[in-house]
Amino acid sequence: MGYENRLPPEGINVGKTNILAEVFWLLIGFAISVIGLVIFLYLLGTVLASYIPFSWELKLTQSFSRYTSEARQDRRSQTLQEMADAMAKGMDLPEGMVFNVKYVDDEEVNAYATVGGIIMLHRGLLDQLHSENAIAMVLAHEMAHIIHRDPAQAVGGRLLVSIAINLLAGVVGLDGLDSLAGTTSSLALLTFSREAERRADVTGLQLVGKRYGHMGGVGEVYEKLAAYEARTGLSVPEFMASHPETAGRTDTLRAEAQKMGIPLDGPLTPIPAGLRLGRK
Amino acid sequence: MILSTLENLPGLTITQHLGIASGSTVRSKHFGRDIMAGFKNIVGGELKGYTELLNESRLQAIERLKEQAAGMGADAVLNIRFGTSSIAAGAAEVFAYGTAVKVSRV
Amino acid sequence: MADLFFIFWAVIPLIIGYVVGTLLEQKHYASIRKREQEMLDKALVFNLPNAPIMAGAPQLRLVAGSVVVSVDAFKRMAAKLHSFFGGRVTAYESLLDRGRREAILRMREKAHELGATMVFGLRLETSGINNGDPRLTTGIELIAYGTAIIPDSTVTGTAAPWGTRA
Numbered sequence: 296m297g298y299e300n301r302l303p304p305e306g307i308n309v310g311k312t313n314i315l316a317e318v319f320w321l322l323i324g325f326a327i328s329v330i331g332l333v334i335f336l337y338l339l340g341t342v343l344a345s346y347i348p349f350s351w352e353l354k355l356t357q358s359f360s361r362y363t364s365e366a367r368q369d370r371r372s373q374t375l376q377e378m379a380d381a382m383a384k385g386m387d388l389p390e391g392m393v394f395n396v397k398y399v400d401d402e403e404v405n406a407y408a409t410v411g412g413i414i415m416l417h418r419g420l421l422d423q424l425h426s427e428n429a430i431a432m433v434l435a436h437e438m439a440h441i442i443h444r445d446p447a448q449a450v451g452g453r454l455l456v457s458i459a460i461n462l463l464a465g466v467v468g469l470d471g472l473d474s475l476a477g478t479t480s481s482l483a484l485l486t487f488s489r490e491a492e493r494r495a496d497v498t499g500l501q502l503v504g505k506r507y508g509h510m511g512g513v514g515e516v517y518e519k520l521a522a523y524e525a526r527t528g529l530s531v532p533e534f535m536a537s538h539p540e541t542a543g544r545t546d547t548l549r550a551e552a553q554k555m556g557i558p559l560d561g562p563l564t565p566i567p568a569g570l571r572l573g574r575k
Numbered sequence: 576m577i578l579s580t581l582e583n584l585p586g587l588t589i590t591q592h593l594g595i596a597s598g599s600t601v602r603s604k605h606f607g608r609d610i611m612a613g614f615k616n617i618v619g620g621e622l623k624g625y626t627e628l629l630n631e632s633r634l635q636a637i638e639r640l641k642e643q644a645a646g647m648g649a650d651a652v653l654n655i656r657f658g659t660s661s662i663a664a665g666a667a668e669v670f671a672y673g674t675a676v677k678v679s680r681v
Numbered sequence: 682m683a684d685l686f687f688i689f690w691a692v693i694p695l696i697i698g699y700v701v702g703t704l705l706e707q708k709h710y711a712s713i714r715k716r717e718q719e720m721l722d723k724a725l726v727f728n729l730p731n732a733p734i735m736a737g738a739p740q741l742r743l744v745a746g747s748v749v750v751s752v753d754a755f756k757r758m759a760a761k762l763h764s765f766f767g768g769r770v771t772a773y774e775s776l777l778d779r780g781r782r783e784a785i786l787r788m789r790e791k792a793h794e795l796g797a798t799m800v801f802g803l804r805l806e807t808s809g810i811n812n813g814d815p816r817l818t819t820g821i822e823l824i825a826y827g828t829a830i831i832p833d834s835t836v837t838g839t840a841a842p843w844g845t846r847a
Contacts, residue, residue, distance in 0.1 A: 297590070297592065298727070299594065299725065300594035301594050301647045302647075302717060302718075303594075303646050307643050308598060308774060308778045309771075310769070314772065315699070317771065318755075321766070328765075582730055595726055597805075599774070601771075602767075602768065602769055603770050605768075608767070662809055663764070668773070668807060670805070672805060
């Protein structure tokens with residue numbers, strides 16, 4: 296019965312793989328998985344949100360009435376509200392959908408639609424436009440977002456995505472990897488917002504074409520916004536951030552108008568008296 | 576290769592003791608299973624995903640133990656013991672070790 | 682600005698971890714292999730519970746060797762990516778391997794110091810060192826312990842009490 300110690304062969308309990316190559320492939324796989332997960336969850340969120348009736352959205356925002364009454368019910372808001380209601384008349388809107396248009400008297404160049412049918416237009420943007428047609432296009436674009444339920448869908452989609460990213464960070468305990476996950480998810484979501492903007496342009500055109508009979512004056516919106524961006528280096532959220540190509544956009548609009556049978560030009564309606572108070 | 580938790584094998588004599596052989600492995604379950612386990616914690620019961628994980632690890636550890644013992648020229652590994660520990664989030668290590676020996680029939 | 686922060690806090694430790702960590706690991710392995718070669722015929726170790734009968738009255742002492750090892754930042758990140766997908770986490774395998782061999786070596790060196798020729802009843806334990814949260818593991822502790830047999834020096838005879846190599 297002899298006793299000795301022999302050395303076992305190396306490399307059995309330790310893998311011989313190159314760790315750099317492994318990490319490289321793992322990172323690629325990780326980015327792809329995150330993008331796939333984010334796209335799937337965002338789509339799921341939008342589908343689920345579109346089943347929530349608009350009346351629930353209204354009820355929700357009415358409980359935040361402090362927010363909506365920030366811009367007083369002034370003459371300009373009323374004028375814009377009348378313009379919106381005129382364009383909405385005759386359109387086949389979903390059950391109970393109403394628009395709540397407010398004018399915000401500050402220099403910010405912005406216009407947006409949010410849940411509950413609320414549309415906010417800022418003075419900074421409206422001051423740059425010189426015909427009722429152009430202002431109507433901005434209004435119609437925002438109304439289109441609400442008709443498509445874009446605000447509700449965005450909330451639903453982003454909610455699901457952020458739940459997923461937080462679960463990821465919590466369970467696996469990423470640090471540095473979660474900012475990678477965040478960036479890839481933002482990039483993935485950019486495609487969705489571009490698509491929503493494109494559709495809002497088309498429906499907005501429909502609304503304007505029905506009301507005014509032509510799409511004259513509409514191009515001014517995009518020209519002025521592009522010039523503003525070039526001048527100040529800022530990007531106008533909602534309009535420009537997710538769609539870089541302004542020239543392409545005007546051409547696309549013209550093509551869509553032709554498809555819908557809307558004439559490209561016509562007499563421009565001057566800005567209504569209600570909006571002209573104190574304009575420079 | 577004979578694997579045993581005994582120190583003497585009935586019917587065989589040990590001709591030479593060769594030292595310690597060990598096999599170890601570190602495995603983890605993927606992200607989806609972790610989430611399901613989190614939900615399962617609410618109701619309790621067996622976490623099948625993790626049972627599977629540790630089963631696979633145990634088998635792999637034994638495989639490596641056999642490889643090491645064979646590399647040392649052994650016919651059997653006696654007095655096998657296991658150890659498990661959690662290393663980092665979601666990763667568990669299983670190791671098996673024993674004494675590698677040469678045996679012959681009585 | 683945020684990008685600079687990210688690069689500084691996240692990427693630089695990874696690079697340092699990879700370069701220096703790999704170097705240190707190779708040095709450690711070289712040291713382990715050298716010492717294993719040296720100790721090949723000293724303080725033989727087995728995990729059987731029955732020690733052979735020796736002449737005279739040999740002394741029995743409890744000996745232990747332990748080490749706490751940690752993995753470098755790059756491997757830590759690699760392990761997190763591995764655990765996202767599941768399967769073998771190769772980053773930690775080399776860590777545990779060299780930690781275990783180091784612990785056993787330290788035990789044998791201690792036994793040899795005491796004059797023992799064999800260590801029986803080896804047991805190994807592993808545990809993760811963290812502040813209660815396994816995601817913040819700072820290190821892994823490995824212990825090897827057993828019973829060292831110190832032969833009776835009063836018994837004459839130069840031959841070792843165990844048989845020669847087969």
